[in-house]
Amino acid sequence: MAKKIRLGVNIDHAATLRQVRGGKTSYPNLLEITHQAVLGGADQITIHLREDRRHIQEADLKLLSESCPVLLNLEMACTDEMLKKALKYRPDWVCYVPEKRQELTTEGGLNVVKLKRELGRQIDRLLTKGIESSMFIEPCLDQVKAAFEIGADAVEFHTGHWVLLKGKKKEKELQRIKEASQYAASLGLGVHAGHGLDYVTAFEIREIPELEEVNIGHSIICYSLEVGIHQVVRNFQRILAGKRI
Numbered sequence: 544m545a546k547k548i549r550l551g552v553n554i555d556h557a558a559t560l561r562q563v564r565g566g567k568t569s570y571p572n573l574l575e576i577t578h579q580a581v582l583g584g585a586d587q588i589t590i591h592l593r594e595d596r597r598h599i600q601e602a603d604l605k606l607l608s609e610s611c612p613v614l615l616n617l618e619m620a621c622t623d624e625m626l627k628k629a630l631k632y633r634p635d636w637v638c639y640v641p642e643k644r645q646e647l648t649t650e651g652g653l654n655v656v657k658l659k660r661e662l663g664r665q666i667d668r669l670l671t672k673g674i675e676s677s678m679f680i681e682p683c684l685d686q687v688k689a690a691f692e693i694g695a696d697a698v699e700f701h702t703g704h705w706v707l708l709k710g711k712k713k714e715k716e717l718q719r720i721k722e723a724s725q726y727a728a729s730l731g732l733g734v735h736a737g738h739g740l741d742y743v744t745a746f747e748i749r750e751i752p753e754l755e756e757v758n759i760g761h762s763i764i765c766y767s768l769e770v771g772i773h774q775v776v777r778n779f780q781r782i783l784a785g786k787r788i
C-alpha cells in the first residue's frame with residue numbers, strides 16, 4: 544500500500560485576504576476554512592504568526608489552539624516573544640522559520656548551525672509542554688546535522704527554489720532534497736517539505752520515500768478560488784433574486 548504523507552494546509556493567505564480590508568470583515572472565517580479543509584482530508588492546519596502580523600493574528604492562534612480538530616503547526620521565528628506565544632497556546636508543532644520584514648514570503652531556510660544554541664534552548668522549553676519542533680531548512684547536510692544535535696523532531700526542506708528551477712538545475716536540486724531526506728531519516732528525524740508546492744510538484748515530491756509531511760498554502764488558497772467561485776456567484780444570484788442560500 545502506498546504510504547500516507549501528512550498534508551498540512553497552510554491557511555495564512557486566507558488571513559491575508561481578510562487583512563487587506565483591515566481585518567474588519569467577518570469573512571473569510573478561518574475556523575470555517577479549517578473545517579472545510581479537514582472535511583477535504585487535511586491532517587494538519589499550519590499558520591505562521593509573523594512579527595509584522597501581516598496575515599495571522601494572535602486571536603487566530605488562540606481560536607485555532609482551542610478549536611482546531613486536527614494537528615496545529617505554528618510556524619514562527621526564533622524570538623523570545625514567539626516562544627512565549629507558543630508556550631501559551633501550545634500548538635502540536637512549532638516549525639522554526641527565518642523571518643525578514645521586507646520579504647514577500649519565507650525566502651530561504653533557517654540557519655540552524657548559526658542559531659544552534661538559541662534554538663536548542665527554545666526546543667527544550669517547548670518539550671516541557673509536549674510541543675514537537677521542526678526546522679525549516681535548505682536541503683543541506685550541515686543544517687540537518689545541527690537540527691539533529693539540538694534535538695529537533697523533524698526538518699522541513701524548503702522546496703521553494705526547486706519548484707522554480709528548470710531542467711538540469713531542477714533535477715540537481717531534487718537530488719539534494721533526496722540526499723538530505725535520506726540523511727535526516729538515518730538520524731531519526733522526521734522528513735517534511737514545503738513551499739511553493741502545486742498539483743504538479745506535490746505529485747513529484749511524494750516520490751521521496753522518507754517524506755512524512757508536506758505543508759502547502761498559497762496554491763491551495765488559489766485553487767480554492769478557481770473551484771469555488773462558481774458556487775459563490777450562484778449564491779449571490781439567488782440572493783439578488785430574493786432567495787435564501
Ligand code: PXP
Nearest residue numbers: 649679737738739758759760761
Ligand atoms: N512551509 C513553510 C515553513 C512556510 O514558511 C510556508 C509558507 O508560509 C509553507 C510551507 C507553505 O508555502 P506555500 O504557501 O508556498 O505553499
